[in-house]
């Protein structure tokens with residue numbers, strides 16, 4: 063007879079395996095011990111002597127929850143890292159950003175230590191693997207992601223001379239001037255429609271910076287630009303459309319919402335290709351994300367192919383021109399950075415006794431790199447700069463007066479200063495204002511390096527492979543420095559201080575936007591710009607500092623001079639003029655509005 067009888071442990075004979083209380087206690091003890099050891103093994107392993115947050119060190123996730131919370135809440139996780147580092151009140155600190163007992167990250171918040179690491183200790187600290195694992199995925203052959211090796215030097219030789227005054231002033235500057243001129247015209251048209259109301263400056267500055275790198279990179283070989291269509295669309299607005307944009311509320315603080323006009327198809331592809339890089343680098347698995355996009359994202363595949371097609375076409379045009387006009391060492395035909403790179407490749411090939419190869423993955427990524435590295439950085443800096451100028455009317459009017467005095471002929475003739483005047487006429491206050499915008503714009507909060515050997519920083523052991531975040535803002539830059547025992551600095555840092563002195567800002571006003579800090583009386587008694595006045599490193603320092611620094615400064619200088627010449631930047635309402643940011647490729651303002659009053663109606 064079969065009947066359903068519920069089974070119990072007794073029926074299964076499990077009673078035979080019942081453990082005695084002592085055995086159970088021992089087994090539970092062993093298990094707890096194993097789990098405890100596992101837990102300990104997964105806890106962060108602080109580096110000795112370097113301060114850290116003790117609560118984070120008691121969690122196997124370390125500082126990751128705090129970092130993620132800051133990412134979600136403020137969108138500024140790097141600012142959060144800086145706050146954690148500053149809170150230790152030490153110039154060196156550590157955070158646990160790799161889970162399960164991974165390597166601590168070391169943060170340096172001291173200008174002199176940053177200088178030492180970046181300028182004098184290049185063999186001990188090189189480009190971080192974090193950059194090759196992120197930016198290196200979409201740009202695997204660009205020199206920015208390489209360690210400082212022979213390959214990096216060879217790639218940099220291809221770009222050599224592009225940042226010399228001869229190229230920048232004769233080739234790049236007139237074209238950049240033309241694109242800033244379009245921005246001035248666009249804002250004159252927008253200011254007329256907005257009648258004193260604020261409007262979003264983000265896209266306009268972004269497009270003007272893109273136009274500048276297109277001018278620098280490709281010159282007249284590629285005519286389309288991004289600002290011109292915006293200008294045409296704004297000039298073509300009818301009275302009714304302009305009135306509709308202003309709306310009926312009459313509230314002088316409500317922003318006018320100008321639509322963005324479509325840009326040329328290739329410009330759109332270049333922009334979009336640049337924009338897909340950011341989410342790729344932010345992904346926890348960039349390689350997998352890129353593979354997935356290449357396999358399944360049709361828009362991505364189209365944009366990426368259009369970008370490569372465009373770059374190849376530009377190389378072909380330059381090579382054709384090189385073969386037609388570039389006899390021997392004659393460089394007068396060179397009208398763009400691509401022309402220059404082709405010229406260099408031919409010179410190197412001849413020296414090395416080989417045939418030149420003009421289209422390679424290295425050349426493709428280097429040329430695209432002009433756009434990626436040079437576009438958002440300049441535009442973000444300018445957006446911060448406009449905020450700073452609007453919030454500091456005294457500085458703005460001093461600057462305008464200095465420009466009017468420096469470009470007196472332009473003022474008398476009722477015209478804009480020429481490109482030649484902006485580059486060559488000395489206006490120390492303009493140099494000082496540009497330098498101060500760069501100092502106060504947190505475009506890059508710092509740079510990453512990896513320790514290449516077991517070494518020390520400020521007397522603390524730093525094992526090979528440690529990621530080091532070197533901050534360029536915070537303590538010693540715009541907040542009082544943390545105390546440092548001088549004997550803990552390297553002999554070379556101590557010697558540099560003895561020989562050349564130490565540059566420091568006055569703690570009373572180091573947080574202020576004050577161009578005067580860059581001015582000093584020269585021997586002649588004249589006020590002159592002094593670039594060595596105090597700590598600032600917006601482009602980083604040393605061998606791996608920003609390659610495009612001179613171009614970046616030229617762009618910012620041109621924009622500041624022409625915009626302040628033409629417009630008064632009035633303060634925007636509080637809710638539009640805060641300093642909240644988003645951390646992506648750069649540390650960018652969340653809101654960037656302008657309220658313009660033309661200087662000459």
Ligand code: HEM
Nearest residue numbers: 206435436439440443506509601602606607608609610614
């Ligand atoms: C205001 C504008 C700019 C700012 C604030 C800026 C800032 C920076 C910073 C902080 C770095 C990292 C340096 C390091 O790791 O030590 C960098 C690297 C770099 N920048 Fe810029 N940059 C600007 C404009 C440009 C422009 C216009 C270009 C080129 C067209 C450019 C090309 C590069 C390149 C190629 C690197 C990598 C250098 C290397 O790895 O050897 N940048 N930039």
